[in-house]
Amino acid sequence: xxxxxxxxxxxxxxxxxxxxxxxxxxxxxxxxxxxxxxxxxxxxxxxxxxxxxxxxxxxxxxxxxxxxxxxxxxxxxxxxxxxxxxxxxxxxxxxxxxxxxxxxxxxxxxxxxxxxxxxxxxxxxxxxxxxxxxxxxxxxxxxxxxxxxxxxxxxxxxxxxxxxxxxxxxxxxxxxxxxxxxxxxxxxxxxxxxxxxxxx
Amino acid sequence: xxxxxxxxxxxxxxxxxxxxxxxxxxxxxxxxxxxxxxxxxxxxxxxxxxxxxxxxxxxxxxxxxxxxxxxxxxxxxxxxxxxxxxxxxxxxxxxxxxxxxxxxxxxxxxxxxxxxxxxxxxxxxxxxxxxxxxxxxxxxxxxxxxxxxxxxxxxxxxxxxxxxxxxxxxxxxxxxxxxxxxxxxxxxxxxxxxxxxxxxxxxxxxxxxxxxxxxxxxxxxxxxxxxxxxxxxxxxxxxxxxxxxxxxxxxxxxxxxxxxxxxxxxxxxxxxxxxxxxxxxxxxxxxxxxxxxxxxxxxxxxxxxxxxxxxxxxxxxxxxxxxxxxxxxxxxxxxxxxxxxxxxxxxxxxxxxxxxxxxxxxxxxxxxxxxxxxxxxxxxxxxxxxxxxxxxxxxxxxxxxxxxxxxxxxxxxxxxxxxxxxxxxxxxxxxxxxxxxxxxxxxxxxxxxxxxxxxxxxxxxxxxxxxxxxxxxxxxxxxxxxxxxxxxxxxxxxxxxxxxxxxxxxxxxxxxxxxxxxxxxxxxxxxxxxxxxxxxxxxxxxxxxxxxxxxxxxxxxxxxxxx
Numbered sequence: 001x002x003x004x005x006x007x008x009x010x011x012x013x014x015x016x017x018x019x020x021x022x023x024x025x026x027x028x029x030x031x032x033x034x035x036x037x038x039x040x041x042x043x044x045x046x047x048x049x050x051x052x053x054x055x056x057x058x059x060x061x062x063x064x065x066x067x068x069x070x071x072x073x074x075x076x077x078x079x080x081x082x083x084x085x086x087x088x089x090x091x092x093x094x095x096x097x098x099x100x101x102x103x104x105x106x107x108x109x110x111x112x113x114x115x116x117x118x119x120x121x122x123x124x125x126x127x128x129x130x131x132x133x134x135x136x137x138x139x140x141x142x143x144x145x146x147x148x149x150x151x152x153x154x155x156x157x158x159x160x161x162x163x164x165x166x167x168x169x170x171x172x173x174x175x176x177x178x179x180x181x182x183x184x185x186x187x188x189x190x191x192x193x194x195x196x197x198x199x200x
Numbered sequence: 201x202x203x204x205x206x207x208x209x210x211x212x213x214x215x216x217x218x219x220x221x222x223x224x225x226x227x228x229x230x231x232x233x234x235x236x237x238x239x240x241x242x243x244x245x246x247x248x249x250x251x252x253x254x255x256x257x258x259x260x261x262x263x264x265x266x267x268x269x270x271x272x273x274x275x276x277x278x279x280x281x282x283x284x285x286x287x288x289x290x291x292x293x294x295x296x297x298x299x300x301x302x303x304x305x306x307x308x309x310x311x312x313x314x315x316x317x318x319x320x321x322x323x324x325x326x327x328x329x330x331x332x333x334x335x336x337x338x339x340x341x342x343x344x345x346x347x348x349x350x351x352x353x354x355x356x357x358x359x360x361x362x363x364x365x366x367x368x369x370x371x372x373x374x375x376x377x378x379x380x381x382x383x384x385x386x387x388x389x390x391x392x393x394x395x396x397x398x399x400x401x402x403x404x405x406x407x408x409x410x411x412x413x414x415x416x417x418x419x420x421x422x423x424x425x426x427x428x429x430x431x432x433x434x435x436x437x438x439x440x441x442x443x444x445x446x447x448x449x450x451x452x453x454x455x456x457x458x459x460x461x462x463x464x465x466x467x468x469x470x471x472x473x474x475x476x477x478x479x480x481x482x483x484x485x486x487x488x489x490x491x492x493x494x495x496x497x498x499x500x501x502x503x504x505x506x507x508x509x510x511x512x513x514x515x516x517x518x519x520x521x522x523x524x525x526x527x528x529x530x531x532x533x534x535x536x537x538x539x540x541x542x543x544x545x546x547x548x549x550x551x552x553x554x555x556x557x558x559x560x561x562x563x564x565x566x567x568x569x570x571x572x573x574x575x576x577x578x579x580x581x582x583x584x585x586x587x588x589x590x591x592x593x594x595x596x597x598x599x600x601x602x603x604x605x606x607x608x609x610x611x612x613x614x615x616x617x618x619x620x621x622x623x624x625x626x627x628x629x630x631x632x633x634x635x636x637x638x639x640x641x642x643x644x645x646x647x648x649x650x651x652x653x654x655x656x657x658x659x660x661x662x663x664x665x666x667x668x669x670x671x672x673x674x675x676x677x678x679x680x681x682x683x684x685x686x687x688x689x690x691x692x693x694x695x696x697x698x699x700x701x702x703x704x705x706x707x708x709x710x711x712x713x714x715x716x717x718x719x720x721x722x723x724x725x726x727x728x729x730x731x732x733x734x735x736x737x738x739x740x741x742x743x744x745x746x747x748x749x750x751x752x753x754x755x756x757x758x759x760x761x762x763x
Contacts, residue, residue, distance in 0.1 A: 001264055008366050009269040011249035013276060013339075016373065020338050021331030024378075025417050028385065032395040032419070042394045042401060042415045042443065053403045054413055056392055056442040061407060070524065091400060091412040092321050093437035095521040095549035097672030099650035100505050101753055103762040105520065105552075113512040124514035127504070131519040134440030134548045140524035144514075173447075175527070178204045179211065181448025182527040191406055 045188070058139040059188050060088040064119070065156040066194070067141070067149050069187045070128055071112060073097075074136035088137060096132045120148050140184040143172055157198050167193050201502045205529030209494045212452070212533055216459045217487065223460060224467020224479065227376065231349040231368070231472065235375045245370050256361035259704025262350055263697050265365040266343055270693070273339060274310040278302050280332040281324070289327025291399030297323065300681040307685040309336035311692035312344055312574055314425070314432030314544055314667035315684060317675035321414040321436060326397055333432055334421045338381070341428030342372040344576030347696055348465055351580045351703045352472045355604045360708035362700070376461075377428060384423035384457055391453075392446035393419040418443050426457035429574045431544030431667040439534065439547040440523050451526050451547055455534050458543045462572030463487070465579040473604055477722040482582055485730045486572040490540045493560045493571070497532040500557035507760065518557070521549030532557065535668070540564045542574030544667025551646070551654065551670040555757055558670070559750035562657050565664045566746075567738035568623065574665060577692075580699045582734075584616045586721065587702070589733045593719045602718055605711040612705055615698040622694045623663050624741050626687045630659040631745070639679045645672025648763035649756065653749035658684060660742075663691035 032040040043055040053059050058069045069088065073096035076086035086092075098105035112130035117123075126145040146168045154164040171190050175181045229235050236242075246253050257265065280287065281302040285295050297305065301318055308315040314337075318324060324333070346368035353362050389395055394415050401413040418434045422444050425432055435441040445451055463483055470479025504518045517528040526534070531548040538545045539561035550558050564571055570582040587601075587608050594601030594608070601608045634640030634655050644651040654670040661668055662684040669675070675684065720726060 001261065002268060005261070005265045005268050007250045009265060009272055012245070012251075012269060012366060012369065013273045015245055015248060016339055017276065017331055017335050020373075020378070021335040025330040025334070025420055028382070028420050029395050029397055029417055032386075032389050036389050039389050039392050040395045040419075041398070042396070042413060043392050043446075044401065044403070051401060051403045053405055053411060054401075054442075056446050057411075057413055058442075059405045059407070059411060060409070063407065066407070088411065091414050092319065093414070093435045093441050094319075095437065095440070095552060095671065097549055097551040097645055097670070098520065099551060099646040099653075099670075099672070099753075100507070100518070100520075100554050101648055101650055101757050101762050102646055106507055106511065106762050109508055109513065110511045117512070125512055127508070127513050127516045127519040128524050130513055131508075132521070134521045134523050134546075135435075135437035135442060137437070137442060138523050138525075139442055142524060173525075175204075175448065179207050180452055180530070181525060184524045188406070195406065 053188055055186070055189065056139060057090050058088050058137045061187065061191060065153060066191045067146060067153060067187050070138050070141055071130065071132040072136040073132040090137055093135045093137055095134045095136065120152050123148065139186050139188060141187055143168070143183040143185060146185045146190065153194070157194070159198060163197065167197070201499055205498055205502060208529045209491070209498065209533055212455055212537070213487065213491060215456050216463055219456070219460050220463035220467050220483065223464035225471055227464055227468035228471035230371050230375045231352065231468065233371070235371070238374045242370060242374055249366065251366040253364060253367045255364055256359070257364055258360055259350070259362055259700045259707070262362045262365050263700045266347065266696070267693060269369070270310050270343065273336060274306050277309055277332050277336060278306040280328050281305055284325045284328040287325070287327055289330065289397060290325035291397070292325065294323060294325045300678055301676055304681040304685040307688045308667065309333050309432065310340060311665050311688045312340035312428070312430060312542065312577070313662060313665040313688045313692070314430045315662055315669070315675070315688065316432060316667070317681060319436045320434060326416045329421060329434060330417055334424060337421070337424040337428050337430040337432065338373055338377050339369070341424070341430060341575050342369050342377055344574055345372045345376070345461070345465070346576065347700060348576035348579040350700060351583055352469050354703040354707040355473050355606060355711070357707070360704065362703055362707060377424065380427050381420065381423040384427060385419040387453060388419040388422055388450060391450045393422055393450070394443055395419040415443065422454070423457070425545060426454045426543065427461065429458055429462065429541045429543040431538060433545065439545045440549065445547055447525055448527070448530065451530050451534060454545070455537050458541055458545060459537050459572065461575045462541050462578050465572070465576065466582070469579065475604070478604060481722045481727050482586065484727050485734070486570060486578070486582065488727070488731060489567070489734065490536070490571040493536045493540060493564050494533050497536045497557050497560040498529045500554045500560070501532045502528050503554070505554055506758065507762065518552070518554050521552035523548065535561055536564065539666055539668055540571040542569045542577060542664060542666045544661060546668055549671055550668065551672045555750040555754035558653065559746065561668065562653065562660060562750065563739060563746065565660045565666045566627070566742040567734055568620070569664045569666065570734060570738070577665065577696070584619065584699060584702070585734050585737065586730060587612055587616055588737055589726065589730045590719055590721060592733060593729060599717055602712060603721060605714065606706045606709050607712070612702045615702050619695040619698045620737065623691055626663040626690055627659045627742070628745060630663070630683055630687055631656045634659070634679060634683065637679060639677055643674040643677055643680060645674070646763070649749050649753040650763070653753065656745055656749050659687060662687040665692050
């Protein structure tokens with residue numbers, strides 16, 4: 001009974017592996033590289049011919065004259081093999097996986113809240129600003145978070161506050177009908193636009 | 201909670217159930233051999249593989265064919281993973297996997313589970329993703345749907361024949377999964393999902409640093425990952441990764457993809473047995489449980505974590521582990537859909553959900569993956585629950601129960617119970633054993649009841665062939681690689697074989713005409729009974745464990761206790 005099934009079972013595994021595992025991805029990749037090269041190659045952004053990032057992938061910003069992305073939980077290792085934070089290292093991805101009753105998470109959030117209020121003044125702290133994202137590469141922050149950061153950025157860049165808030169308004173991605181997606185800004189897009197106005 | 205959040209959940213259901221009716225009709229046409237637009241390719245495959253398409257199989261032959269093909273494919277994947285360093289399409293020069301990790305991963309993809317104990321970016325090559333994992337995503341999904349088609353045929357005649365496994369597998373692949381995945385992959389590339397074999401990219405960032413960006417043939421794998429309820433992410437972050445799921449539209453689209461076949465199968469069943477109300481009743485039970493799950497998880501996550509609000513965070517829900525571009529309701533709906541099916545994809549990290557928000561995905565898996573479950577497996581599992589339902593109703597009125605004119609007797613119920621008990625045993629004994637070993641405890645990322653939930657979730661996910669995780673769990677250890685690998689294999693095949701035996705046994709019985717004493721298996725009474733049986737038989741045995749995990753954590757969280 002088993003011998004009778006051996007030939008068809010084995011043959012189908014081989015045929016499907018060839019068809020679905022080699023021909024399909026090669027042909028599909030070729031077609032997409034030809035038809036939609038920008039998307040197929042990761043929506044890369046270039047400046048003076050150099051790749052400066054992907055429109056879809058967040059970058060780490062630390063300077064006071066840039067909008068700050070969300071916390072990233074990504075960890076890597078240094079030259080000695082010690083674990084170190086590697087925020088927005090897009091050769092990996094992942095979340096903190098800390099649970100709701102985790103003391104480590106609670107401490108981290110308290111520290112982030114304190115740092116946020118220190119940097120941007122007293123006021124509400126948007127949840128996305130102090131929680132790490134799922135991918136560790138989240139390119140976006142909430143509109144509320146961007147607006148809270150705006151006065152400090154304007155001051156650091158010697159720009160009128162209204163100029164920066166106008167920039168945010170122009171780059172905001174809105175939820176469709178308030179249902180699909182959220183009101184957010186892409187941090188890299190916003191900081192690029194900011195650099196066009198005034199070099200840091 | 202907002203109106204918009206509930207509107208999103210309603211929108212998902214509207215789009216999925218609306219598409220399930222025409223897709224169900226199409227599926228029935230595939231199962232009955234009426235779809236033939238790739239007929240020359242189809243017959244070519246039969247000729248090369250030596251398949252006699254007129255041969256109708258009994259349940260034993262059908263099960264042997266399915267098992268044998270799965271074993272061969274499992275062995276091939278194991279070899280690919282071990283040898284990937286020497287195989288083509290490995291631009292990052294990634295080393296071969298260890299024996300235990302390769303075993304775990306091969307078991308995971310051969311069983312449509314897609315549990316990932318490895319970090320894809322660092323541990324698997326582009327080639328092994330494409331000709332190893334992605335092929336399994338097609339074939340294990342097609343095998344599940346084939347088993348569902350065999351189960352449907354148990355009610356269409358009285359010939360003791362369930363169809364031809366190879367023909368079912370080929371037709372489902374050629375006429376459903378391949379065209380579906382191709383269309384979906386094009387849509388995803390249009391929205392920004394990459395498809396490239398060029399290797400990682402180096403970017404020079406605005407601040408003057410460098411960023412290495414992992415990329416690969418993502419779109420095709422993403423498409424079949426959702427459509428075939430597989431769930432194995434190209435990236436570690438799965439559908440939370442912006443390259444797998446770039447915006448709110450793709451999130452909705454992927455959510456739709458992973459539900460649509462599961463809900464279409466009962467409709468296909470209605471067409472096959474020429475009684476559409478039967479299919480609609482099964483679909484209604486699936487949809488009601490899933491909808492309650494979606495609402496529950498959304499409410500919990502939108503309510504947020506009281507500790508964070510006490511720490512000065514503005515209200516707006518629990519955002520830890522969630523991506524800004526989706527929002528709370530779309531995130532929870534995605535994860536609930538992916539655990540209500542056996543997809544196991546995530547667009548946000550369940551380990552960081554609130555206790556009750558995380559309990560919903562756990563409970564939906566424990567119910568046995570029937571809401572609507574994995575493609576095919578969800579259907580044959582809900583048939584098992586339907587048999588239990590008519591059996592219990594029959595006991596109450598003292599009549600031999602029937603389902604669609606087929607008498608349900610001790611043999612079928614014993615086989616069904618055997619399947620259910622095997623699943624329960626692996627979940628509870630596996631998680632319990634792991635939690636008293638040093639190795640198991642060392643795998644936990646969180647302390648307190650949350651740690652217990654992490655382990656319980658892992659064993660539930662593996663046994664129920666879901667594949668999602670409380671991802672803090674370090675799963676690449678000897679105990680969990682081998683233990684969860686075995687749980688996946690038994691959870692799939694030690695359940696599927698008794699189910700095929702039930703199908704064979706029912707197929708051989710004459711189909712009796714309905715009489716005045718027949719318990720109707722359509723309408724609200726039956727749907728309510730079926731939901732009750734699913735919750736009692738599927739869920740109740742896990743309640744003590746769930747009480748020690750998420751429920752205890754919820755109470756402690758309200759009291760402000762942290763670990």
